[in-house]
Amino acid sequence: AQSVTQLGSHVSVSEGALVLLRCNYSSSVPPYLFWYVQYPNQGLQLLLKYTTGATLVKGINGFEAEFKKSETSFHLTKPSAHMSDAAEYFCAVGGSGSARQLTFGSGTQLTVLP
Amino acid sequence: GAVVSQHPSWVICKSGTSVKIECRSLDFQATTMFWYRQFPKQSLMLMATSNEGSKATYEQGVEKDKFLINHASLTLSTLTVTSAHPEDSSFYICSARDGTSWNEQFFGPGTRLTVL
Numbered sequence: 001a002q003s004v005t006q007l008g009s010h011v012s013v014s015e016g017a018l019v020l021l022r023c024n025y026s027s028s029v030p031p032y033l034f035w036y037v038q039y040p041n042q043g044l045q046l047l048l049k050y051t052t053g054a055t056l057v058k059g060i061n062g063f064e065a066e067f068k069k070s071e072t073s074f075h076l077t078k079p080s081a082h083m084s085d086a087a088e089y090f091c092a093v094g095g096s097g098s099a100r101q102l103t104f105g106s107g108t109q110l111t112v113l114p
Numbered sequence: 115g116a117v118v119s120q121h122p123s124w125v126i127c128k129s130g131t132s133v134k135i136e137c138r139s140l141d142f143q144a145t146t147m148f149w150y151r152q153f154p155k156q157s158l159m160l161m162a163t164s165n166e167g168s169k170a171t172y173e174q175g176v177e178k179d180k181f182l183i184n185h186a187s188l189t190l191s192t193l194t195v196t197s198a199h200p201e202d203s204s205f206y207i208c209s210a211r212d213g214t215s216w217n218e219q220f221f222g223p224g225t226r227l228t229v230l
Contacts, residue, residue: 034218043120043207043221044158090157100211101148102219104157 002027002093006105014113019078021108023065023091026072032094033074034102035065037087044090050074061085086112117141118210120222127198128230135193135225137208143188144210148219149181152205164191198229 007022025031032051036044048059055067065076074091091105117140127133137147146165150158162178164170164185172178180202182194191210195202205226209219 036221041205041224041226043118043223044209045221046218049218100146101160101163106157109155 002031002103004091004093004103004105006089006091006108008108009106010109010111012111012113013081015083016080019063019076019081019085019110021076021089021091021110023074023076023105024072025074025091025093027093033065033067034092034094035059035063035074035076036090036092038090038107039087047076047089081110081112083112083114086110116212116220118144118208118220118222120206120208120225122225123223124226124228126228126230129199130197132194132196133198133227135195135206135208135227137191137193137210137222139189139210139212139220142210142212142220144191145188145213146211147185147191148209148211149183149191149193150207150209152207152224154205158207161193195227198227200229203227203229 003026005024034049035047037047038044047063048057050057050067058064063078065074067074089108092102119138121136149161151161152158160173161176162170162172162183164183166185166188170183185191205224207224209221
């Protein structure tokens with residue numbers, strides 16, 4: 001079984017400040033981890049993913065995440081927030097079954113203050 | 115590449131009618147497609163998984179007779195909400211895998227269903 005916990009349903013940062021969105025996972029097999037962003041009334045867009053190899057993963061729009069096995073974490077960061085980053089962010093862990101399902105966290109709403 | 119479309123983007127229907135939502139992979143062949151439901155301010159809830167040419171696998175608690183899923187080709191899956199009721203109003207999102215990208219799913223833009 002797999003699960004994802006996103007700490008903080010709402011995060012507010014000032015424009016230009018560091019963005020840190022937390023994600024912890026539980027998986028009985030080596031995980032495949034994803035961060036998605038969702039803008040209002042839209043589908044999900046992949047920000048970045050970890051499958052194997054380098055534990056620091058860089059994604060689009062200046063975001064990056066680090067896979068820390070010892071901490072079972074995959075936190076998302078961005079050095080300097082932009083107004084356009086305001087959105088809902090979902091962390092997900094890949095399934096091990098033949099269907100390769102994803103299990104999503106509950107989401108974190110990021111607000112960027114001017 | 116890896117574009118998934120959904121049609122319609124929004125639909126309003128009367129209670130008791132059926133609504134069909136289409137999900138298409140535009141530039142790849144989708145071996146597996148997934149249907150999710152999302153309530154306001156909540157996460158995505160997986161409803162079912164469908165593989166081309168076979169019956170969909172529904173998650174526990176999802177009524178397969180109410181939410182009919184057909185994956186007739188490698189580029190098209192449909193979700194039909196039968197005898198819709200106001201409680202079926204939601205945002206429905208599909209995603210697709212191409213069988214080569216391990217675990218990665220490509221998401222459609224979603225369909226907003228409102229049942230009056």
